[in-house]
Amino acid sequence: MQRFLILNEDQAKLILDNINFKILELLVSEELNATSLSEKLKVPLPTLWRRLSKLEKYGLIEVTRIERKRNFKTKYYRAKAVYFVLPLNIPLHPKDPIARKALEFLSALKKIMDDKYKKYNEIPKGIDPIDYAVILDAFVTFSTFLEKEEEMRKILDEVEQRLLSLMKVTH
Known part of the structure; x- marks a missing residue:
């Protein structure tokens, strides 16, 4: 499995x-x-x-x-x-430079995570598959986020500022 x-x-x-x-x-x-x-x-x-x-x-x-x-x-x-997994990804092309930067970073994170998942995709026999999948999800997500924490915080600050400015424009 x-x-x-x-x-x-x-x-x-x-x-x-x-x-x-x-x-x-x-x-x-x-x-x-x-x-x-x-x-x-x-x-x-x-x-x-x-x-x-x-x-x-x-x-x-x-x-x-x-x-x-x-x-x-x-x-x-x-x-x-x-x-x-349904292979339904529509390519996105943001106009905003901060949105482009965020998308590039998210894509890079996804690639790192996908590589880790592929390494452990085959569930060992005798192990509950749901437990394995959840534990692997936690491992891959947490380890990747911790590895990229500093970059994530910088981009988060930029994204938060852009989001707040966009919300002011709509109100």
Whole structure:
């Protein structure tokens, strides 16, 4: 399981379906089979199987184990990631020089954080994925902000002054 997965267009369409979203929400928290999911979601088993098959085909869930009892096999599923990211970033081009400076700094922070996240994206087996993701988020965010604290304070002062001046213009 990974911390995040950047979705393609087909995956995004699947995840935006309410029932599929609920399936993923349950499978982030725990490993479940189709019968358990059907009962929890109150969705008929044949409908759920079709959805699981499609979610697996498009790489949003994975089979984590198969139990065999006599002639029957039961598949257990887990979400492929804790976070699913839609790749929807509209490029911004601020006119204000302070806004441009702030955006450049935010972009640089995001790049540093993304590099740290990629290093730890694969969640180790046997660790709760939600706990791991939250702890990693705290580590990456806090460590990056502390590393850049002095620069952040300077830009914050400029941004605050610009914001106050903009608010005066509108009132």
